[in-house]
Amino acid sequence: MAAWITPSDAAAPADVAAYQALAQQDLRLATIGYRLAQANAPFCDRKTQNIGWVLHDEARYPDNGLAKTAFIFRSPVAISSVVAGGEAAQLGLQAGDGITAVDGIDVTGPIVVKKGRATARIEKIQTLLKDAFAKSGSAVVSINTAAGPKDVKLQPPAVCASVFWVDTKTKLDAGADGVSVRVTEGMMAFAAADDAELAAVVAHEMAHNLLRHRDRLAVTGRAKKDILATEIEADRLSVWLMQNAGYDPAAALRFIERFGRKTGLGIFSDTTHLRWGNRQMLMQAEIASMMQVDAQNGFRPPPLLRPSN
Numbered sequence: 001m002a003a004w005i006t007p008s009d010a011a012a013p014a015d016v017a018a019y020q021a022l023a024q025q026d027l028r029l030a031t032i033g034y035r036l037a038q039a040n041a042p043f044c045d046r047k048t049q050n051i052g053w054v055l056h057d058e059a060r061y062p063d064n065g066l067a068k069t070a071f072i073f074r075s076p077v078a079i080s081s082v083v084a085g086g087e088a089a090q091l092g093l094q095a096g097d098g099i100t101a102v103d104g105i106d107v108t109g110p111i112v113v114k115k116g117r118a119t120a121r122i123e124k125i126q127t128l129l130k131d132a133f134a135k136s137g138s139a140v141v142s143i144n145t146a147a148g149p150k151d152v153k154l155q156p157p158a159v160c161a162s163v164f165w166v167d168t169k170t171k172l173d174a175g176a177d178g179v180s181v182r183v184t185e186g187m188m189a190f191a192a193a194d195d196a197e198l199a200a201v202v203a204h205e206m207a208h209n210l211l212r213h214r215d216r217l218a219v220t221g222r223a224k225k226d227i228l229a230t231e232i233e234a235d236r237l238s239v240w241l242m243q244n245a246g247y248d249p250a251a252a253l254r255f256i257e258r259f260g261r262k263t264g265l266g267i268f269s270d271t272t273h274l275r276w277g278n279r280q281m282l283m284q285a286e287i288a289s290m291m292q293v294d295a296q297n298g299f300r301p302p303p304l305l306r307p308s309n
Ligand SMILES: [Zn+2]
Pocket: 204, 205, 208, 231, 234, 267
């Protein structure tokens, strides 16, 4: 799967500021996801090359006039934002730069956007890039920049395979489907004050994907004890992912307490998830044992990601 964010579909904010706020959320999640995926790359068996950009299609926005006031589109699919430290940023690519071709294959048209689903053109770009990276590790992308058209060779670093996307729901929710990590706008707002708390949510969901919990549950069945076992593993692994990415793992403890007090439940229900107090104790113990492990080049190998597990 592609390893960059797919902006949420069918968002219908009412004004320019709301459009820009949505793009800002995409960047916030992409940045946290990139940091976690990059720092933990040495311990991930499935990796993908990640350019560190967020793309958006002008057709994503119901009001095209507003979209063109809110953003620059130098072609129908443009860079919405670049992740600090990612390859796109290092190459000097900027918001507004338009993607016109991948290895000479035009990606500007025709408009293949179906109602309520404005990511088809972006998916084409992602597929072309993924195939090119699989074949040679690099791709030449034609880009309309402020200084005119240019061809740029992309050869991004391989990071943990993950896709991160903002779900435009107000409900406090997050999820993992084996490949992607979904965080609702409601959850992002709940963790608005602290990126490390949002990183705790992303790391927990990413842990489910890295540990292939979906596959495992497909084999074991979804009995409460089996689901609970995956939840405990995700909580345990999450603090290692955070620590390696430079986020204070104690933010996970703060988050789980605030979230628990707010909802009274675990992320989904109290029968498949431990109560928040127990989750807090478990993660606290995991952090304590993690700190006993010597860092290697600044990173601590998570025991749950050892090949033997
Ligand atoms: Zn979970």
